[in-house]
Amino acid sequence: MRSSMFQLLRSGSASRASLLRRGYSSGAVPERKVAVLGAAGGIGQPLSLLMKLNPLVSKLALYDIAGTPGVAADVSHINTRSEIAGYAGEDQLGQALEGSDVVIIPAGVPRKPGMTRDDLFNINAGIVKSLCTAIAKYCPNALVNMISNPVNSTVPIAAEVFKKAGTYDEKKLFGVTTLDVVRAKTFYAGKAKVPVEEVNVPVVGGHAGITILPLFSQATPKANLPDEDIKALTKRTQDGGTEVVEAKAGKGSATLSMAYAGALFADACLKGLNGVPDVVECSFVQSSITELPFFASKVKLGKNGVDEVFGLGPLSDYEKQGLESLIPELKASIEKGIKFANQS
Numbered sequence: 001m002r003s004s005m006f007q008l009l010r011s012g013s014a015s016r017a018s019l020l021r022r023g024y025s026s027g028a029v030p031e032r033k034v035a036v037l038g039a040a041g042g043i044g045q046p047l048s049l050l051m052k053l054n055p056l057v058s059k060l061a062l063y064d065i066a067g068t069p070g071v072a073a074d075v076s077h078i079n080t081r082s083e084i085a086g087y088a089g090e091d092q093l094g095q096a097l098e099g100s101d102v103v104i105i106p107a108g109v110p111r112k113p114g115m116t117r118d119d120l121f122n123i124n125a126g127i128v129k130s131l132c133t134a135i136a137k138y139c140p141n142a143l144v145n146m147i148s149n150p151v152n153s154t155v156p157i158a159a160e161v162f163k164k165a166g167t168y169d170e171k172k173l174f175g176v177t178t179l180d181v182v183r184a185k186t187f188y189a190g191k192a193k194v195p196v197e198e199v200n201v202p203v204v205g206g207h208a209g210i211t212i213l214p215l216f217s218q219a220t221p222k223a224n225l226p227d228e229d230i231k232a233l234t235k236r237t238q239d240g241g242t243e244v245v246e247a248k249a250g251k252g253s254a255t256l257s258m259a260y261a262g263a264l265f266a267d268a269c270l271k272g273l274n275g276v277p278d279v280v281e282c283s284f285v286q287s288s289i290t291e292l293p294f295f296a297s298k299v300k301l302g303k304n305g306v307d308e309v310f311g312l313g314p315l316s317d318y319e320k321q322g323l324e325s326l327i328p329e330l331k332a333s334i335e336k337g338i339k340f341a342n343q344s
């Protein structure tokens with residue numbers, strides 16, 4: 001996955017050649033429109049850059065409440081396949097969304113030191129609700145990649161908005177938890193002293209504190225790390241967002257690593273839509289693998305979005321305990337989102 005992003009970066013201006021390398025025949029690359037909502041923000045700008053470098057994108061719509069004309073003009077000078085358009089303000093949201101195959105949402109406020117992701121709920125829940133209302137109206141068939149926090153609640157909010165509008169398709173709504181996987185891979189590679197580009201680690205549960213459950217017992221290449229290392233790696237992965245929030249000291253949360261993770265996940269969604277086989281990523285989706293209605297686990301992406309939600313596989317005793325501990329918090333966050341969406 002990491003190497004495919006490097007290929008993508010290297011081959012931005014030679015998109016036809018890069019597509020051939022990625023298994024597409026020259027005439028077979030479909031037109032795909034991607035919209036980024038919150039495109040002028042800390043995540044939105046580098047994410048827009050990375051999506052402009054993706055040869056699977058033919059149209060890129062950059063929407064924010066303000067600032068997008070500048071971002072769009074800047075990114076549009078890059079000599080890659082996609083056409084860029086910037087949209088600013090609510091009256092342009094419909095145009096930004098119309099015809100979109102994938103909508104990526106990094107709109108909303110980020111954390112400051114001392115805050116939890118749930119502290120963002122009061123502002124971000126309303127933003128997500130209004131954006132999803134517009135998605136239901138203008139591009140009800142799009143795959144929605146939800147980045148805005150708290151993901152454990154914003155995904156259920158989106159689902160309720162779509163249900164009310166009669167457009168909900170559980171296969172098309174994703175909470176983006178890719179950054180947890182990116183972190184788990186990086187931290188594991190460092191500790192296990194294995195090449196980072198070879199590492200795979202599933203991360204399940206949700207996207208906040210202890211609800212983030214990396215399954216290091218399933219990590220490859222195998223390293224047989226001692227229990228205290230596994231505990232330290234688990235804690236560091238769970239606290240990865242806070243590590244960045246504290247280091248940025250009031251200037252926001254992860255933006256660059258998140259843009260990378262968001263671009264990887266959107267690329268996987270586009271590949272799935274285009275019929276590329278065996279595209280598997282972890283994501284927070286509607287799920288029946290636990291008692292909770294939404295849960296992150298490995299998901300196979302296909303022509304209609306989610307093709308298959310995979311189970312958790314064998315867990316260590318430590319991971320079993322982690323799973324048991326996360327259920328009440330994740331349940332409460334999901335219920336909070338559902339209640340919000342239905343009361344206002």
Ligand SMILES: NC(=O)c1ccc[n+]([C@@H]2O[C@H](COP(=O)([O-])OP(=O)(O)OC[C@H]3O[C@@H](n4cnc5c(N)ncnc54)[C@H](O)[C@@H]3O)[C@@H](O)[C@H]2O)c1
Nearest residue numbers: 038040041042043064065106107108109110147148149258
């Ligand atoms: N899922 C994850 O792993 C993950 C990782 C990092 C950050 N995040 C979350 O992503 C969100 C954005 O973070 P950021 O650092 O980019 O914040 P930011 O403040 O830099 O940017 C947010 C952007 O959203 C825009 N915005 C606000 N209301 C909007 C609306 N109604 N419509 C469209 N755009 C709107 C703002 O104008 C701003 O440009 C936060 O909620 C943050 O917690 C999630």
Ligand SMILES: O=C(O)C[C@H](O)C(=O)O
Nearest residue numbers: 111149240241242253254
């Ligand atoms: O930690 C945050 O608030 C942002 C994001 O969820 C992250 O994991 O970096």
